[in-house]
Amino acid sequence: MTALDSALHATGRxxxxxxxxxxxxxxxxxxxxxxxxxxxxxxxxNDIAAAVGLTKAGLYYYIKGKQDLLFAIMSFAMxxxxxxxxxxxxxxxxxxxxxxxxxxxxxxxxxxxxxxLTILVNELEGLLPDDRADIIGRQRDYVEFIADTxxxxxxxxxxxxLDPTIGAFSLVGMILWISRWYRADGRLDADEVVAExxxxxxxxxxxxxxxxxxxxxx
Amino acid sequence: MTALDSALHATGRxxxxxxxxxxxxxxxxxxxxxxxxxxxxxxxxNDIAAAVGLTKAGLYYYIKGKQDLLFAIMSFAMxxxxxxxxxxxxxxxxxxxxxxxxxxxxxxxxxxxxxxLTILVNELEGLLPDDRADIIGRQRDYVEFIADTxxxxxxxxxxxxLDPTIGAFSLVGMILWISRWYRADGRLDADEVVAExxxxxxxxxxxxxxxxxxxxxx
DNA sequence: GCCAACCTACCGGGCGGTCGGTAGACTGGG
DNA sequence: CCCAGTCTACCGACCGCCCGGTAGGTTGGC
Numbered sequence: 001m002t003a004l005d006s007a008l009h010a011t012g013r014x015x016x017x018x019x020x021x022x023x024x025x026x027x028x029x030x031x032x033x034x035x036x037x038x039x040x041x042x043x044x045x046n047d048i049a050a051a052v053g054l055t056k057a058g059l060y061y062y063i064k065g066k067q068d069l070l071f072a073i074m075s076f077a078m079x080x081x082x083x084x085x086x087x088x089x090x091x092x093x094x095x096x097x098x099x100x101x102x103x104x105x106x107x108x109x110x111x112x113x114x115x116x117l118t119i120l121v122n123e124l125e126g127l128l129p130d131d132r133a134d135i136i137g138r139q140r141d142y143v144e145f146i147a148d149t150x151x152x153x154x155x156x157x158x159x160x161x162l163d164p165t166i167g168a169f170s171l172v173g174m175i176l177w178i179s180r181w182y183r184a185d186g187r188l189d190a191d192e193v194v195a196e197x198x199x200x201x202x203x204x205x206x207x208x209x210x211x212x213x214x215x216x217x218x
Numbered sequence: 219m220t221a222l223d224s225a226l227h228a229t230g231r232x233x234x235x236x237x238x239x240x241x242x243x244x245x246x247x248x249x250x251x252x253x254x255x256x257x258x259x260x261x262x263x264n265d266i267a268a269a270v271g272l273t274k275a276g277l278y279y280y281i282k283g284k285q286d287l288l289f290a291i292m293s294f295a296m297x298x299x300x301x302x303x304x305x306x307x308x309x310x311x312x313x314x315x316x317x318x319x320x321x322x323x324x325x326x327x328x329x330x331x332x333x334x335l336t337i338l339v340n341e342l343e344g345l346l347p348d349d350r351a352d353i354i355g356r357q358r359d360y361v362e363f364i365a366d367t368x369x370x371x372x373x374x375x376x377x378x379x380l381d382p383t384i385g386a387f388s389l390v391g392m393i394l395w396i397s398r399w400y401r402a403d404g405r406l407d408a409d410e411v412v413a414e415x416x417x418x419x420x421x422x423x424x425x426x427x428x429x430x431x432x433x434x435x436x
Numbered sequence: 437g438c439c440a441a442c443c444t445a446c447c448g449g450g451c452g453g454t455c456g457g458t459a460g461a462c463t464g465g466g
Numbered sequence: 467c468c469c470a471g472t473c474t475a476c477c478g479a480c481c482g483c484c485c486g487g488t489a490g491g492t493t494g495g496c
Contacts, residue, residue, distance in 0.1 A: 274453080
């Protein structure tokens with residue numbers, strides 16, 4: 001997660017703004033890991049401070065507060081999603097290729113490091129209202145991007161009788177859930193998981209047999 | 219959620235055991251709602267007490283502690299899953315019918331009342347180790363039940379080149395995610411959501427075209 | 437000598453949980 | 467018909483603890 005350094009500059013509003021960015025990146029990385037493991041509310045500032053070898057007061061040299069720390073991590077995760085998933089997928093012209101890009105890239109990201117991305121969806125209620133509105137808005141945009149892609153597939157005749165909203169949410173659920181069961185040191189390797197999930201996602205929305213095509217309603 | 223009453227008798231180990239079961243059911247119902255909305259750690263005993271018109275001390279007449287309350291709710295949710303999803307599905311002999319029963323029944327349950335079922339997956343770290351082991355074990359059994367169903371489909375030749383474990387987890391993710399976006403008062407109605415999700419789930423795992431059947435590896 | 441990078445010591449407050457008490461309904465003996 | 471005794475269902479006050487956050491240093495490299 002070396003990209004965290006640059007991300008911190010981008011979300012500078014949450015940090016003191018003068019401290020060593022490498023050290024701050026290390027702190028944010030550890031915070032994300034602990035928030036992910038124990039949950040935001042169950043994690044104390046002391047837990048994070050201890051993990052980076054500081055006292056609580058020492059940690060406050062680098063952060064403005066617990067909620068700002070959470071928002072910075074979630075903003076970073078959202079930036080990551082934008083840069084690694086949404087932007088590359090947007091460059092795909094074919095709707096089906098675009099869908100495959102979304103799913104495989106998002107799944108890949110989660111197998112690489114799920115901390116920040118998982119916090120992004122699980123700890124929304126820990127944010128201040130304004131920050132929460134910001135994050136939720138960006139998440140909504142993402143789901144709409146997927147729904148639009150499904151709608152484009154429908155216009156091509158490749159999808160019949162599927163509500164794009166339900167489809168988009170279902171795919172997102174499938175992808176996000178990966179962080180709950182995938183372990184880098186487990187039986188399954190990341191390439192296999194990404195490929196399999198992508199195949200399932202595409203199969204879930206594409207109609208390939210007459211049976212579904214003939215009976216779009218019900 | 220009237221079935222809560224009987225569930226409470228079943229999980230009597232967590233309550234004082236003498237108090238009015240109706241009142242206790244009301245308390246558990248409210249607790250589940252608030253845990254669901256704010257999260258376990260962000261919810262104080264006072265929040266729950268106030269919601270049922272008691273003081274904190276008064277509430278302790280009915281419950282043994284915060285963690286026991288959580289475990290009771292999760293046990294109830296797991297009982298619900300057993301009775302409404304797993305048992306009925308087990309009675310389906312055909313693997314495909316069984317899969318459809320699992321998905322549609324589980325999805326239906328979530329559209330009806332997601333509180334307890336959502337707590338079941340999101341608040342595991344709030345439990346004592348022994349209780350957590352209990353719940354995780356039951357959840358693992360459920361995923362294995364789905365994986366076995368997928369394996370049976372594979373043995374029938376209806377599924378090719380799909381890892382049953384990945385498939386089972388992905389379907390579970392799709393289903394559980396419903397509680398995050400479905401609103402009973404929203405644009406989509408429950409029947410539509412259940413039907414659509416079930417169709418997607420089946421499509422995701424069944425191979426219906428030659429393309430997939432010819433190339434199981436990769 | 438200065439400033440970045442920390443620390444010790446502390447604050448107010450809310451937490452989960454407990455304790456002693458009590459209003460009021462109910463019960464049974466005279 | 468009464469009243470002592472008992473039990474259910476609660477409450478006010480309190481406990482120790484830990485939380486997020488801060489004030490005011492101290493230290494070591496430039």
